[in-house]
Amino acid sequence: xxxxxxxxxxxxxxxEENLDIRTITMGISLRDCCGEDIDRVxxxxxxxxxxKAANLVKTGEDIEHExxxxxxxxxxxxxxxxxxGESCNTDSYVKIAKCLDKAADETGVNFVGGFSALVHKGYxxxxxxxxxxxxxALATTEKVCSSVNVAxxxxxxxxDAVYEMGKIIKLTAxxxxxxxxxxxxxxxxxxNAVEDNPFMAGAFHxxxxxxxxxxxxxxxxxxxxxxxxxxxxxxFSIVADTIKRTAYKITRMGQLVAKEASSRLNVPFGxxxxxxxxxxxxxxxxxxxxxxxxxxxxxxxGTTAALALLNxxxxxxxxxxxxxxxxxSGAFIPVSExxxxxxxxxxxxxxxxxxxxxxxxxxxxxxxxxxPGDTSPETxxxxxxxxxxxxxxxxxxxxxxxxxxxxxxxxxxxxxGGLLGHAYVMPLNKYKSxxxxxxxxxxxxxxxSLKN
Amino acid sequence: xxxxxTVLGSDKIGIIAKVTAVLAEYNVxxxxxxxxxxxxxxxxxxxxxxxxxxxxxxQLVDVLDETGKxxxxxxKTQHEDIFNSMQEI
Numbered sequence: 001x002x003x004x005x006x007x008x009x010x011x012x013x014x015x016e017e018n019l020d021i022r023t024i025t026m027g028i029s030l031r032d033c034c035g036e037d038i039d040r041v042x043x044x045x046x047x048x049x050x051x052k053a054a055n056l057v058k059t060g061e062d063i064e065h066e067x068x069x070x071x072x073x074x075x076x077x078x079x080x081x082x083x084x085g086e087s088c089n090t091d092s093y094v095k096i097a098k099c100l101d102k103a104a105d106e107t108g109v110n111f112v113g114g115f116s117a118l119v120h121k122g123y124x125x126x127x128x129x130x131x132x133x134x135x136x137a138l139a140t141t142e143k144v145c146s147s148v149n150v151a152x153x154x155x156x157x158x159x160d161a162v163y164e165m166g167k168i169i170k171l172t173a174x175x176x177x178x179x180x181x182x183x184x185x186x187x188x189x190x191x192n193a194v195e196d197n198p199f200m201a202g203a204f205h206x207x208x209x210x211x212x213x214x215x216x217x218x219x220x221x222x223x224x225x226x227x228x229x230x231x232x233x234x235x236f237s238i239v240a241d242t243i244k245r246t247a248y249k250i251t252r253m254g255q256l257v258a259k260e261a262s263s264r265l266n267v268p269f270g271x272x273x274x275x276x277x278x279x280x281x282x283x284x285x286x287x288x289x290x291x292x293x294x295x296x297x298x299x300x301x302g303t304t305a306a307l308a309l310l311n312x313x314x315x316x317x318x319x320x321x322x323x324x325x326x327x328x329s330g331a332f333i334p335v336s337e338x339x340x341x342x343x344x345x346x347x348x349x350x351x352x353x354x355x356x357x358x359x360x361x362x363x364x365x366x367x368x369x370x371x372p373g374d375t376s377p378e379t380x381x382x383x384x385x386x387x388x389x390x391x392x393x394x395x396x397x398x399x400x401x402x403x404x405x406x407x408x409x410x411x412x413x414x415x416x417g418g419l420l421g422h423a424y425v426m427p428l429n430k431y432k433s434x435x436x437x438x439x440x441x442x443x444x445x446x447x448x449s450l451k452n
Numbered sequence: 453x454x455x456x457x458t459v460l461g462s463d464k465i466g467i468i469a470k471v472t473a474v475l476a477e478y479n480v481x482x483x484x485x486x487x488x489x490x491x492x493x494x495x496x497x498x499x500x501x502x503x504x505x506x507x508x509x510x511q512l513v514d515v516l517d518e519t520g521k522x523x524x525x526x527x528k529t530q531h532e533d534i535f536n537s538m539q540e541i
């Protein structure tokens with residue numbers, strides 16, 4: 001009846017190999033909170049979130065305790081605030097951001113995502129107000145995360161929004177310059193954003209989602225790395241197979257927690273995000289998995305191929321382990337949050353160009369990397385445009401979360417703390433893209449958008 | 453409901469006696485025990501039935517954790533589903 005080997009394997013994965021549930025994220029619709037008076041809207045938002053998510057953290061902790069599996073974060077995602085705030089007679093949504101922050105404190109969650117706008121084809125009044133509110137909102141709140149979708153395969157790339165986000169990112173860094181531009185760590189610019197993503201900073205509760213929903217994101221790069229250590233020198237079929245088996249087990253854990261949380265909270269289960277999400281802890285790195293495959297340092301030649309194999313095998317292994325898969329699903333490569341990536345940047349093995357190539361074959365994009373403080377808004381916009389183009393053409397989600405740390409020079413170390421880790425400032429191409437990004441308008445949707 | 457209790461640590465006299473006494477005190481029924489010394493580490497795994505237990509499960513987890521500290525071993529008590537879901541299709 002007792003299979004000691006299997007029980008001990010599970011315990012070892014949790015205790016020694018950093019297997020954990022990264023997040024239980026409760027999506028909450030705020031569509032019924034609209035109104036003309038922003039103070040009333042804030043009250044409605046606060047009441048709804050604190051009521052719906054009253055037991056979220058407690059339930060997460062109970063599950064953690066009873067099953068012996070760490071659940072690192074409990075989070076909330078809400079309807080994009082650009083839509084919720086649109087009817088308000090106001091020119092700033094900073095008040096709403098502060099209200100979200102207060103609701104996050106009251107419920108005890110780690111983050112609340114959804115200070116967001118979707119402008120891939122153009123702006124509404126609410127979108128404009130939201131985007132203009134981002135720098136101050138992120139500077140005056142702690143737990144609020146913001147995202148803006150500027151491109152999609154169906155709509156093309158809104159280059160006006162891309163350029164504007166270049167400026168907004170610079171401004172956000174400026175507003176939080178006493179904390180090395182920390183505000184930018186809570187701001188993502190998307191192409192093909194998904195509606196059910198449990199991960200931050202890009203989570204929001206999409207249009208097609210129910211009133212409330214539970215989405216779960218798993219983690220476990222350390223477990224995959226350890227599993228690969230046992231098949232040293234074997235060919236790629238065996239490597240892929242080993243990753244698939246491990247991903248299956250990791251995802252089963254996510255499915256169990258998601259179903260349990262959903263039933264205890266009486267909130268429908270949405271999806272499990274088949275993710276490999278690193279943390280700065282040694283032994284919890286995606287880069288180390290690639291290095292285990294035989295890449296001397298993450299970023300050298302062969303890295304993209306290794307990551308492609310990893311990403312695909314994670315999905316293949318995970319997909320059968322969960323009844324509903326969604327979100328971003330894939331291996332994440334946030335530079336500052338991954339010990340191996342941090343090291344690779346520090347010694348010059350990983351460049352921005354290689355990082356961009358890596359984003360073509362995994363989830364999600366150019367994530368949590370620091371660039372010099374004097375980088376122009378135009379250059380940041382051009383970085384966003386490149387990444388958005390990769391997403392648009394390949395029908396995948398891509399994103400940019402860049403920190404132009406004020407005053408920082410190439411090679412400087414920037415500390416964000418906690419799960420966000422630290423980063424060394426990466427060098428960028430010295431030539432300008434100003435005339436390109438200033439053209440404005442939209443890059444048309446690609447031919448592969450015409451699927452009907 | 454069933455749970456898995458794992459005890460890991462250095463071997464000494466009375467580990468099983470103490471752990472089973474605690475389980476009996478809280479009306480927890482032992483369904484199966486497997487005990488071995490693996491790489492010099494005392495390893496005991498028990499499958500227990502907690503449906504008639506007289507304290508809430510999360511409290512039992514804490515009590516056994518305390519017992520482990522007194523004995524100088526690591527005791528984990530986990531809902532059995534975590535092992536079933538991970539290891540079975």
